Amino acid sequence: MAVKNFIPAIWEARLLEHLDKTLVYGNLVNRDYEGDIQQQGDTVKINQIGDITINDYDKSTGIKVEDLDSTQTTLTIDQRKYFAFTVDDLDAVQANVLLVDNAMQRASYGLRDAVDRYIAGLYAGAGVVDGLGTDEAPIAITSATKAYEALVDTKTALDEANVPSDGRFVVVPPTFYGYLLKDNRFVAAGTQKTDQVLQTGYIGDAAGFHIYQSNNVPNTDGVKYKVLAGTSAAVTFAQQLLRTEANRSETKFADIVRGQLVFGAKVVQPKALACLTANFK
Incomplete structure (x- = not known):
């Protein structure tokens, strides 16, 4: 049977390539602890050091030594998703790079x-x-001016929270992007370099942000959009492709290819993440 010649590495390489390339929110987080997970239910203990007091020095009184203050949070891999589809001739499909690529892309x-x-x-x-x-x-937000002003207000809020300016992002819905295109202060992607990253959702820069577009911006029936902004330090994310395997179908003369992905995410630096709640109509 063709299933005996199934080569998981061929399918997994295609899947991971497309998965990482097309993530929007998933490319704006850190993956510092991804190597520590193996399966669903795994947990990672994340220790964070608190602020250290800066004191005035007086040679007559010497120095005071404080104990480090730390907090611990847990990243839990509690999400599991899978895919499964049939192929009539696995050997032929694996020999056809385009077919494998298209299947894993979907x-x-x-x-x-x-x-x-x-x-x-x-x-x-x-x-x-x-x-x-x-x-x-x-x-x-009902105009280009208001859209830009909302970005500036979000930038100011992050500044006041002492969030580093390097690598700041904001993820906006298409309507927000449409308003930005009408504002000359928005530097839209259009060069050869920026066009290469458009597939990740990147659309340009404004008000100190790298701006990304996504249809997954949370909202309530088309209102109360939750526009997230910040840096990758805010959220840690980990995923693991557990397995990709093939089995013979019991109902068709075909093979079944299936795969399983586990993942989890956690806000570990709340002050590095801002949420703008906005309406666009």
Whole structure:
């Protein structure tokens, strides 16, 4: 049977290539602990050092030594997704690079969408929210000027929280992007270099942010959009492709290719993540 000649590495390489390339939210987080997971249910203990007091020095009194203060948070790999589809002749498919590539591209699209929606849903953990709208009083963005002003207000909120300016991102819905295109202060992607990363959702820069577009920005029936901004230090993410395997179908003269992905994410630096609540209509 063709299933005996199944080569997992061929399929997994294609899947991971497309999965990483097309992530939006998933490419804006850190993966510092990804190597520590093996299966669903795994947990990673993350220790964080608190602030260290800076004192005035007086040679007559000497110095005071303080104990390090640390907090611990847990990253839990509690999400599991899978795909499964049939192929009539596995040997022929594996020999056809385009077919393998297309199959894994579609599988990775579905996994990517699930991962991105999960990470986007972590907006409730954002530590910077003051002045950026609420569910009861969202910011009304109805013009290019208001869209840019909302970015500036978000930048200011992060500045006041002492969030580093390097590598700041913001993920916006298509309507927000449409407004930005009407503002000359928005530097849209258009050069050869930036066009190469458009597939990751990157659309340009404004107000100190690298701006990304996604249809997965959380919202409630088309209103109260949760626009996340910050740095990759805010969220840690880990995923592991557990296995890709083939089995003979019991109902068809075909092989079944299936795969399983486990992942988890955690807001570990709330102050490095801002949430703008806005309406666009």
